[in-house]
Structure formats: C-alpha cells, structure tokens
Amino acid sequence: MNLQESHSLNWDDLKYFLAVARSGTLRGGADRIQVNHTTLARRLAVMEENVGSRLFDRSKAGLVLTQLGEDLMPYAERVEEEMTAASRIIVGRDALPSGTIYLTLPHGLAMTSLMDDLALFAEQYPDISLNMRFSNEVADLTRREADVSLRIADEVTQDVVGRRLVQLSQAAYCTKDYAQRIRDNGGEGLSLIGWHEPEGDTTAKWVQESCYPKALLRHRVSDIVPLITLAASGLGMAYLACCLGDRHPGLIRAPFQKPKPYRSLWLLLHKDLRNTARVRLFVDFLAGRVQSRRNEFWVAGTTG
Amino acid sequence: MNLQESHSLNWDDLKYFLAVARSGTLRGGADRIQVNHTTLARRLAVMEENVGSRLFDRSKAGLVLTQLGEDLMPYAERVEEEMTAASRIIVGRDALPSGTIYLTLPHGLAMTSLMDDLALFAEQYPDISLNMRFSNEVADLTRREADVSLRIADEVTQDVVGRRLVQLSQAAYCTKDYAQRIRDNGGEGLSLIGWHEPEGDTTAKWVQESCYPKALLRHRVSDIVPLITLAASGLGMAYLACCLGDRHPGLIRAPFQKPKPYRSLWLLLHKDLRNTARVRLFVDFLAGRVQSRRNEFWVAGTTG
DNA sequence: TCCGGGTGGTTCATTTTTGAAACACGGTGT
DNA sequence: ACACCGTGTTTCAAAAATGAACCACCCGGA
Numbered sequence: 001m002n003l004q005e006s007h008s009l010n011w012d013d014l015k016y017f018l019a020v021a022r023s024g025t026l027r028g029g030a031d032r033i034q035v036n037h038t039t040l041a042r043r044l045a046v047m048e049e050n051v052g053s054r055l056f057d058r059s060k061a062g063l064v065l066t067q068l069g070e071d072l073m074p075y076a077e078r079v080e081e082e083m084t085a086a087s088r089i090i091v092g093r094d095a096l097p098s099g100t101i102y103l104t105l106p107h108g109l110a111m112t113s114l115m116d117d118l119a120l121f122a123e124q125y126p127d128i129s130l131n132m133r134f135s136n137e138v139a140d141l142t143r144r145e146a147d148v149s150l151r152i153a154d155e156v157t158q159d160v161v162g163r164r165l166v167q168l169s170q171a172a173y174c175t176k177d178y179a180q181r182i183r184d185n186g187g188e189g190l191s192l193i194g195w196h197e198p199e200g201d202t203t204a205k206w207v208q209e210s211c212y213p214k215a216l217l218r219h220r221v222s223d224i225v226p227l228i229t230l231a232a233s234g235l236g237m238a239y240l241a242c243c244l245g246d247r248h249p250g251l252i253r254a255p256f257q258k259p260k261p262y263r264s265l266w267l268l269l270h271k272d273l274r275n276t277a278r279v280r281l282f283v284d285f286l287a288g289r290v291q292s293r294r295n296e297f298w299v300a301g302t303t304g
Numbered sequence: 305m306n307l308q309e310s311h312s313l314n315w316d317d318l319k320y321f322l323a324v325a326r327s328g329t330l331r332g333g334a335d336r337i338q339v340n341h342t343t344l345a346r347r348l349a350v351m352e353e354n355v356g357s358r359l360f361d362r363s364k365a366g367l368v369l370t371q372l373g374e375d376l377m378p379y380a381e382r383v384e385e386e387m388t389a390a391s392r393i394i395v396g397r398d399a400l401p402s403g404t405i406y407l408t409l410p411h412g413l414a415m416t417s418l419m420d421d422l423a424l425f426a427e428q429y430p431d432i433s434l435n436m437r438f439s440n441e442v443a444d445l446t447r448r449e450a451d452v453s454l455r456i457a458d459e460v461t462q463d464v465v466g467r468r469l470v471q472l473s474q475a476a477y478c479t480k481d482y483a484q485r486i487r488d489n490g491g492e493g494l495s496l497i498g499w500h501e502p503e504g505d506t507t508a509k510w511v512q513e514s515c516y517p518k519a520l521l522r523h524r525v526s527d528i529v530p531l532i533t534l535a536a537s538g539l540g541m542a543y544l545a546c547c548l549g550d551r552h553p554g555l556i557r558a559p560f561q562k563p564k565p566y567r568s569l570w571l572l573l574h575k576d577l578r579n580t581a582r583v584r585l586f587v588d589f590l591a592g593r594v595q596s597r598r599n600e601f602w603v604a605g606t607t608g
Numbered sequence: 609t610c611c612g613g614g615t616g617g618t619t620c621a622t623t624t625t626t627g628a629a630a631c632a633c634g635g636t637g638t
Numbered sequence: 639a640c641a642c643c644g645t646g647t648t649t650c651a652a653a654a655a656t657g658a659a660c661c662a663c664c665c666g667g668a
Contacts (some may be wrong), residue, residue: 011387012316026616036657041616043655050393052580054406067404070395075390083315086379090355090372102358102373147358148631217597278357289652330646340627345646347625364634366645615664624655631648638641 191236211257290296491516495540
C-alpha cells in the first residue's frame with residue numbers, strides 16, 4: 001500500500017463531496033453539513049483539482065455526478081460508515097461514562113480523607129479507572145500529563161480550568177506528650193520542624209507571625225510525609241493543614257493557638273476535557289464530597 | 305445515520321493518527337506522511353480534543369496507543385483502505401488514459417481540417433470521449449465550463465495555460481465566376497462581405513489596408529458560416545482564414561492579392577488540468593497534427 | 609411584467625493552519 | 639565532561655481557509 005496515493009486527497013473533503021452528491025446544489029450541501037456555501041464550493045474545487053477531473057457536471061438542474069463521481073461514491077459512503085462507527089465508539093466510551101481518569105495530586109493529600117472519596121468514587125463507578133500519580137511537581141495539564149490535578153496553592157496561573165474546592169486551615173501539631181511542655185508563653189523553649197527554610201535560620205517570618213513566635217526552627221524536611229512522622233515521633237511541632245493533622249492518631253493540636261488560614265485546595269483540569277462525561281462526573285463528585293465536609297478543611301476558630 | 309456524529313472529527317486527521325501509531329514518535333510520523341512534525345503534533349492534539357480523550361500515552365518509550373486509540377485503529381485502517389482503493393480508481397482512470405474531455409471551439413473551426421484531427425484522436429483513443437461545444441462565446445475555463453478551449457485570437461488574457469499552435473493567414477475568397485470580374489485595379493466595382501462593421505459604412509480600416517481598397521463593404525454577417533456560404537453563392541468576396549477558404553470547394557482566392565497575417569490559433573486549458581493524462585495527450589496530439597500541417601494555416605506568400 | 613426566492617460566484621477581512629527556526633531535554637558515545 | 643543526535647515544544651511569519659456581505663442570474667408565481 002502506497003501511502004502517497006491515498007494521501008494525495010484530503011480525506012475530509014469527502015464530507016463535502018457527499019453533501020453535494022446528496023443535495024444536488026452547493027447551498028443545499030452547505031446547509032446539510034453546516035458550512036458556508038462558498039467554503040463548500042472551494043473545497044469541492046480543490047478536490048476536483050486533486051483528482052484531476054470533474055466530479056460533477058454543472059447544469060441548470062444543479063450538480064450531477066460525473067461517471068468518476070459515481071465511481072467514487074461507494075468509497076466515500078464506506079468511509080462515512082467507518083467514521084460513524086468510530087464515532088459510536090468515542091461517544092459510547094464517553095457517555096457510559098467509562099475509561100480512565102489520569103489524576104495527579106501532591107503527597108500530602110494521600111493522608112487526607114480525600115482518599116476515602118476516591119475509593120468511594122471508584123466503587124460507585126466501576127467502569128472508570130483512576131490512574132493516580134502522587135507528586136509535588138506541578139503536572140502540566142497542557143502537556144496532557146494528567147486529566148485532572150489536585151493542588152494546594154494560593155492561586156493558579158496555568159492555562160487551565162480551575163475550581164477552588166475549599167480553603168484550608170493550618171495549625172501546629174505535636175504529640176500529646178510534647179503538649180505537656182507547652183505553656184502560654186509564646187513558644188519559649190519549643191522546637192519547630194520547618195520546611196525548606198535556609199539552614200542556620202532559627203526563625204522565619206511565618207514563625208514570628210505564628211502563635212509561637214519564640215519557638216526555634218530547629219529542623220527541616222523537604223516532604224510532607226517526614227514532616228508528619230517526625231512530629232508524631234515527638235521531635236517538635238509541625239505546622240500542618242488541619243485536614244492532615246486532625247486525622248493523624250498520634251498528633252493533637254498544640255495548646256495556646258488558633259488555627260490560621262492556609263492555602264486552598266484546587267481542582268484543575270485542562271479545558272479540552274471539561275466536557276468529557278467521566279471527568280465531569282469525577283469533578284462534580286469530588287467537589288460535592290469536599291463541600292459536605294468543608295469544616296474538616298476550614299476548621300472552626302480559624303482567624304487571620 | 306446522524307451526520308453530525310461522524311462529522312465532529314476531521315476525517316483527514318486519521319492520517320496523522322495512523323502515522324503516529326505506526327511510528328511511535330511525532331517526528332517519525334511526520335516524516336512518514338511528509339508534514340512538519342509541529343503540524344503533526346497539533347493535528348493530533350486537535351483530534352484528541354475532539355475525541356475528548358487521549359489517544360496516546362506519552363512515555364519515554366514514545367507515544368503508545370491508549371485503549372481508545374487501539375479501539376479506533378481498525379476503523380482508521382479501514383478508512384485508509386477505502387481511500388487507497390478510491391485513489392486507484394482515480395489514478396487508473398487518469399493513467400489509461402480515459403474519460404471525457406470537454407472541448408469548446410468557435411463555429412468557424414468546424415469547417416477546418418481540425419475536425420479530421422479530432423476524429424483521428426477519437427479513433428486512436430477509444431476510451432476518451434470528446435464532448436464538443438461550438439460557440440463563439442469565450443468559454444470560462446476557470447468556471448470549468450470546458451477542459452480545453454480552442455480559440456482564434458491575437459492573444460489571450462484569461463488566467464489559463466495558453467499554447468499558441470500556429471498563426472493564421474487570411475485572404476479574400478470568391479467564386480470562380482466572381483473572380484472573372486476582378487481586375488488589377490484595387491477592387492474597383494467589387495463587393496466585400498463584412499463582419500460587424502457599422503451599418504452604412506462602405507469601407508473600413510481593414511479594407512483600406514487590404515489588396516482591394518476600392519472594394520465596397522456592401523454586406524454584413526454575424527457568423528462565419530453565412531460568411532462562407534454567401535461568398536460561395538457569389539454575393540461578393542469574403543476575407544477568410546486560409547485554412548477555411550482553401551478547403552471550400554466553391555471558393556478560390558481572389559486574384560491580385562497576397563495573403564495577410566491574421567490571428568493565431570490558441571489551445572487553452574485551465575492550469576488545474578494540465579497534468580491530467582488524457583488532457584495532456586489530447587493537447588500534444590493536436591499540437592503535433594497542426595504543426596505537421598502548418599503551411600495549411602500560415603500559407604506561403606503571406607506578407608504583413 | 610415584476611417580484612421574491614433560490615442558485616452559484618466574487619470580494620474582502622478575519623481566522624486558522626502550516627512550516628521553519630530555535631530551544632530544551634534526555635540518552636549515548638568518546 | 640562534553641558533543642552529538644533524536645525527541646517534543648515554543649514562537650513567529652507566511653500561506654491557506656473560512657465566513658459574511660454582496661452580486662448576478664434564473665425560475666416560478668402573482
């Protein structure tokens with residue numbers, strides 16, 4: 001099979017050919033496939049040029065298929081049948097809904113109740129698979145690295161459809177034992193586990209603005225998981241989103257504080273996929289679940 | 305069958321889909337179908353957008369078909385098969401060569417030896433039909449009123465491929481009897497049959513410049529056929545292209561003259577069809593025949 | 609005869625598509 | 639470590655395609 005032979009034609013021009021063949025006029029054909037009649041005339045002319053022969057005789061009665069036009073008609077019709085069948089595959093796959101949703105989310109969310117939501121979704125919609133990737137790197141939706149991305153951020157700047165599900169609260173968490181050492185003295189003698197601050201700094205702006213301005217920034221980690229586990233080991237206090245800290249069985253909120261506003265939970269998807277049934281279903285499902293439990297994310301008493 | 309369903313996709317995008325599926329990379333696919341790789345990437349992206357789902361997973365190993373991509377593959381392949389088969393019809397029809405050539409030519413040429421040429425062509429190429437329309441109106445090749453047009457003109461201005469076959473000579477013709485009256489006196493007492501000159505004018509610029517400046521422009525016709533038949537009836541002298549006058553059994557060249565340069569015989573075709581085998585064959589055939597008999601059109605003794 | 613509707617065609621501004629050049633990245637070989 | 643190659647992506651200018659407005663023509667009905 002020589003690709004060049006079949007590729008000399010624009011396959012899409014068959015739509016125009018069929019439309020004219022069935023209607024007998026340029027305007028009728030244009031209405032049929034909802035393009036401008038000029039476009040139809042031009043596309044047909046280009047097709048006739050590529051074929052090197054006329055496909056229609058122009059007469060007062062309209063456009064009548066030439067012998068070649070008639071010879072090509074069954075091929076065009078069969079192409080149309082294949083495309084229609086293919087479209088059924090596409091629509092059917094979309095409408096059930098079924099298929100795979102590629103989801104990316106940061107590590108921290110793996111320890112939130114959102115996981116329960118994902119499991120429930122998968123249970124309710126067994127024809128939809130969730131392909132989940134946990135990564136703190138921002139997934140590039142425009143590169144189609146994922147269909148849906150959950151992110152914790154102040155705001156989003158990427159060319160995506162963003163939906164802020166809820167704003168989060170954060171608080172300092174420690175073990176029950178560590179909490180016995182805490183007095184209402186601004187954090188005197190306490191240790192904080194930090195997050196990327198320059199090594200050597202014993203405080204930071206956010207520490208000064210916290211309920212424990214005297215606490216020392218004595219440790220640093222680069223991931224949420226060790227931040228939680230080290231705090232649960234008694235190393236010090238860790239500032240965590242409440243939806244994380246409140247769920248950990250070995251941590252309590254440190255005394256003498258009020259929760260503070262933190263970033264928001266965003267659900268992002270590429271605009272190309274927003275009309276896909278399964279994606280839409282997933283988005284609505286998750287948003288509803290988060291909304292019904294919003295006080296788990298933005299807790300009572302949170303003040304600026 | 306709902307046309308909208310099959311029409312939501314650009315059928316031509318299947319070429320791009322198939323190319324990537326078979327090569328596994330964007331650049332490989334682009335080389336395969338000879339488009340720029342950026343074009344391929346974009347067309348694929350558009351197709352994925354229209355489908356509403358990814359057709360390829362992007363990995364280090366390249367682009368791998370998703371399940372949907374695999375599901376669509378056989379449909380795409382069958383469309384390709386149909387298009388290949390259709391192309392064989394087109395190429396085969398072109399290459400034989402066969403089909404119809406739509407030819408338009410002025411009335412006067414119906415009485416030239418060119419008719420013998422057309423008959424010979426049709427005899428030698430029985431698979432090619434000649435659809436001939438005689439008309440003095442200029443056929444609009446850009447409107448595809450004809451594939452090929454023969455014209456007698458000084459030059460052509462239409463956006464067509466023009467090929468001048470030969471320049472013509474013209475001379476005054478009359479009956480043998482009428483010739484008995486002719487003296488070498490500049491046409492004194494002779495009648496000329498004219499062609500569209502204003503009624504009432506007894507002479508014209510071309511008469512003054514002819515070999516019979518004293519002849520009177522006494523009659524007018526609006527077509528070549530009556531011009532010839534009236535001259536052959538003895539009404540007077542008629543200026544005709546030599547390829548016409550010399551062939552008429554009832555006419556001779558009037559005495560005391562030299563043939564003069566006349567217009568040229570042009571063969572015109574729309575540039576879109578110049579590579580069509582049968583048109584090319586016809587053009588070359590006719591040009592060759594005319595060339596081999598060129599002294600029938602530009603006769604000996606023709607002077608400016 | 610005139611008018612309205614439907615036809616195909618022309619022109620022009622706008623939008624879309626394409627190709628080329630440049631870039632970034634990862635893998636391989638020296 | 640560096641250079642090279644093949645990959646996909648970005649940017650921009652040029653080319654192509656599209657749609658809208660308008661026109662000319664033909665036909666049928668009043």
